[in-house]
Amino acid sequence: MGEPGPLRITVLGSGTSVGVPTPGCHCAVCTSQDPRDNRLRPSILLQYGGHNVVIDTTPDFRTQVLSAKLDRLDAVLFTHAHADHIMGLDDVRPFNFRQQTRIPIFASSDTLISIQRVFQYIFECNDHQSSVPQIETHALDGDSFQLFGQPFTPVRLLHGRSSIYGFRFGSAAYLTDHSDIPPESMERLRGLDVLFLDALRHKPHPTHSTVERSIQTVEELAPRRAFFTHICHDLPHEETESTLPSNIRLAYDGLEILVGAAD
Ligand SMILES: [Zn+2]
Ligand SMILES: [Zn+2]
Ligand SMILES: [Zn+2]
Numbered sequence: 001m002g003e004p005g006p007l008r009i010t011v012l013g014s015g016t017s018v019g020v021p022t023p024g025c026h027c028a029v030c031t032s033q034d035p036r037d038n039r040l041r042p043s044i045l046l047q048y049g050g051h052n053v054v055i056d057t058t059p060d061f062r063t064q065v066l067s068a069k070l071d072r073l074d075a076v077l078f079t080h081a082h083a084d085h086i087m088g089l090d091d092v093r094p095f096n097f098r099q100q101t102r103i104p105i106f107a108s109s110d111t112l113i114s115i116q117r118v119f120q121y122i123f124e125c126n127d128h129q130s131s132v133p134q135i136e137t138h139a140l141d142g143d144s145f146q147l148f149g150q151p152f153t154p155v156r157l158l159h160g161r162s163s164i165y166g167f168r169f170g171s172a173a174y175l176t177d178h179s180d181i182p183p184e185s186m187e188r189l190r191g192l193d194v195l196f197l198d199a200l201r202h203k204p205h206p207t208h209s210t211v212e213r214s215i216q217t218v219e220e221l222a223p224r225r226a227f228f229t230h231i232c233h234d235l236p237h238e239e240t241e242s243t244l245p246s247n248i249r250l251a252y253d254g255l256e257i258l259v260g261a262a263d
Contacts, residue, residue, distance in 0.1 A: 007048040007150070007170060007259040009194065012064035014251040015039025016200055016208075016232040017084035019060070029233040036237040036252035040064060041084045042176050042230045044196065046169065051148040055079065055167065055174055061088025067254065072099065075147055076135075078107035079176050080164035081114030089119055092133045102136040106147070108154075108165055109139040140165065155185045160207030168192075172259045173223075176230050179207050181217065192223035194259050196251060199228035201235060211235070211244075218248055227251040 013019075020039040021030035029037050041058035051074045058064065065073070073095040079085055092103050107115065115137075116123050122132050144153040155166040157178035166175035166185075171193040175181070178198050181189075189195070197217060200208035208230065209217070218226040228244075229251040241250050 005049055006261075007046060007172065009172060009174075009196075009257045009259060010045040010047070010068055011227075011229070011251045011253055011255040011257075012043040012045050012054070012068060013040035013058055013060055014229045014231055014253055014255075015041055016230050017041065017082065018232075020231070020233045022233050025233060027233055029236050032236065034237055036250070038253065039231055040253055043085075044174055045070065046150075048150055049148055051075075053077065053147060056085040056176070057088035057092065058084055059087040062091040064088075064253075065091070073103055076103060076105045077152070077167055078105060078111050078115070079166065079174075080159065080162065081107075081111045081118070082177065085176075086115055086118065089115070089122075089135075090133055092135065093131050096131070096134040102134040104136045104138055106138045106140055106145070106152075109141075111164075112137050112139055153188055155181075155188050157181055157185060162207075170259060172196075172257075177207065178209055179205070186221065189221050189223075192221065193225065194257055195221060195223035195226045196229050197226065198230045199235075199250075200230055201232045203234070211240070215245065215248065218245075223247075225249070225257075227255070227257070 040060040043056045043058045045068055046053045052072050053075045055077045140154050142154050144151055153168040155168055157164050157166050158180040159177045160179055173189055173192055173195050175197045197214050198209045199211045199214040202211050226248045237250055
């Protein structure tokens, strides 16, 4: 099946859970003048066929949609329920007001259960005196699904001991928080133009991939282009990029990628 026209990815946030600069830290990266060293919490915006889809609603969601000048939100996909990926959900309300519609959200049933617990007030059927997000939940079972004509495939990833979802959409994939990619998921990631993947830092971490580990993943999957994300303050943008193979770059907030384009 063909893809529904061009797909644009905008990086809304490329940072790890505490963001960069990290509060209280005065290291070279946290005090850097390079705007690419300022990293909000991890999320991307997908735009295709006039639709806007966001992966994860971070604690910085409001700032991120203002920066992206987003005036419409059609759906949210969630990778998992860690705070840095869900805490901005309340800020979908302005889109409810503008669009007068519920926003569909897609996640594994485990992630939906956590979202329902954390945001209990959204799901209580009491009459609310103040506004609460109007959302419509869709549980993913690991099978591919269509969203506004674009096929999406959940890609199971290991994030320490938990299992979370990355997503493939056409010839692009977004694999945030992971320490390992199971073999059956690797098979879902062949022939990519664009691959986004977790590369927290150099030092090993129990739930995240490292620069060295993610370089190996890129070598194995051989996408045309790869972008590292979920980056902590250990990695200065310019210096780190100068050590990477030319098909691998560090993502930065505001980076726009046209999937399938010449460069
Ligand atoms: Zn995270
Ligand atoms: Zn720092
Ligand atoms: Zn996480």
